[in-house]
Amino acid sequence: DVTVSFVEPRNERALQDLLHEPGVLAAEPFRAVPVIFKNGQYRRRESIIGLAQGSELSRVVDTHYQPVVIPAEGIVLSDKLAELLHVDVGDLLSVEVAEGRRPVLDVPVVAVVKTYMGTSAYMNLVSLSRLLKEEVAISGGYLLVDGDQTEALYRALKNTPIVAGVGLQESAQQAFNDTLQESLGTFVFFNTLFAGLITVGVVYNSARISLSERGRELASLRVLGLTRGEVSYILLGELALLTLLALPLGAVLGYGLAWLMVASFDTELFRIPLVINTATYGYAALVVVLAAIVSGLLVRRRIDHLDLVAVLKTRE
Known part of the structure; x- marks a missing residue:
């Protein structure tokens, strides 16, 4: 129902804080890491979205509405991003992280998923943190919310200093x-x-x-x-x-x-x-x-x- 983004990556304990906000029934973490994908002469500036194992609130689905399991290792690309980078399943993709120590990583492409919006890339949250050689950190959380308390939750999150943005799924869907x-x-x-x-x-x-x-x-x-x-x-x-x-x-x-x-x-x-x-x-x-x-x-x-x-x- 709600997507919360932090000003900067936080410890996993921040997810527990979200669970104590009014109306929150469940919460799942995500990590967004800005990167530059490279494959020879082809380059793309995108973000890798790290999802927790077994995520339910925000899942990657194929064109038949079936959930795509994010493997423990490797990266999953949207078909459009794979086309732009000229890579396929089994190829090694050079990933230059655009934050922190800015490491350059070689990550195998383990799946390509057909999508109709954007050029997305997904990884397992723990695997992503391990590649970055850091403790598991989160950029925000996906929340399941009691509909009667959505407004109260929105006001509370807007007054929280560490929260950079709040996205309401219903409002975004209606606007679309x-x-x-x-x-x-x-x-x-x-x-x-x-x-x-x-x-x-x-x-x-x-x-x-x-x-x-x-x-x-x-x-x-x-x-x-x-x-x-x-x-x-x-x-x-x-x-x-x-x-x-x-x-x-x-x-x-x-x-x-x-x-x-x-x-x-x-x-x-x-x-x-x-x-x-x-x-x-x-x-x-x-x-x-x-x-x-x-x-x-x-x-x-x-x-x-x-x-x-x-x-x-x-x-x-």
């Missing part, structure tokens, strides 16, 4: 959702609206053009004895066939466009997975079919009012 809704939600709404209007326009214009090109021939068929329904079937049947053939092709092209958009969002800050539900194809096909039906009905009215007299007056 609001930002996503304002930006991506608006973008999707207008794209969908314009796509629907374009669909209606394209289908209707195609029907009108076909009618303009074949109006005289269709009127001639009426003069020769074909009924309105038979003449309509000739024109609208062809449009229906073309529409049905276009649906699978449009789905393939739409998937390719979605893939290109997702690739453009592949940044260090966040990544968006390509997930297209079956219902999405259904909605898109339904819009096209409805547009074709409405356009067909409008064109059918014009077919019913073809000028047969003008055709009879034609010399040919």
Whole structure:
């Protein structure tokens, strides 16, 4: 529920102090160590997050929401960070610590985890302290809090000198959702609206053009004895066939466009997975079919009012 960051690394006893704050039900430590990762010509300034063995309040999870166990030795990298550093599981990664005695360490990469936000690196808290040749120290703690006392806890922590920052998980989540809704939600709404209007326009214009090109021939068929329904079937049947053939092709092209958009969002800050539900194809096909039906009905009215007299007056 709450993340507390200290001004500087503290002894593990600081976690016990957090447990005595109002409303705190459980607490787990973490250590954040600023480092510079090096692999040949590739360099990245990041932080290693040290987590306690068996952490429950803040876990590393994969894309299937399954927890990833942080091994006792080695480092776990996000897939984006591993890509930027050009390393893989089993490689040795040079780590230059950017605080304290600033040691340079060679740490094996034991796992690469696919994540969608940030470029993170994780280690076992005890293993990290051992590499730094220091006693176990913590940079803060993750807290499970009684919801009725969140405000009281927040006020108490803000008045604590050693506390550098307090992050409320619920507030951060709400802010993220609001930002996503304002930006991506608006973008999707207008794209969908314009796509629907374009669909209606394209289908209707195609029907009108076909009618303009074949109006005289269709009127001639009426003069020769074909009924309105038979003449309509000739024109609208062809449009229906073309529409049905276009649906699978449009789905393939739409998937390719979605893939290109997702690739453009592949940044260090966040990544968006390509997930297209079956219902999405259904909605898109339904819009096209409805547009074709409405356009067909409008064109059918014009077919019913073809000028047969003008055709009879034609010399040919």
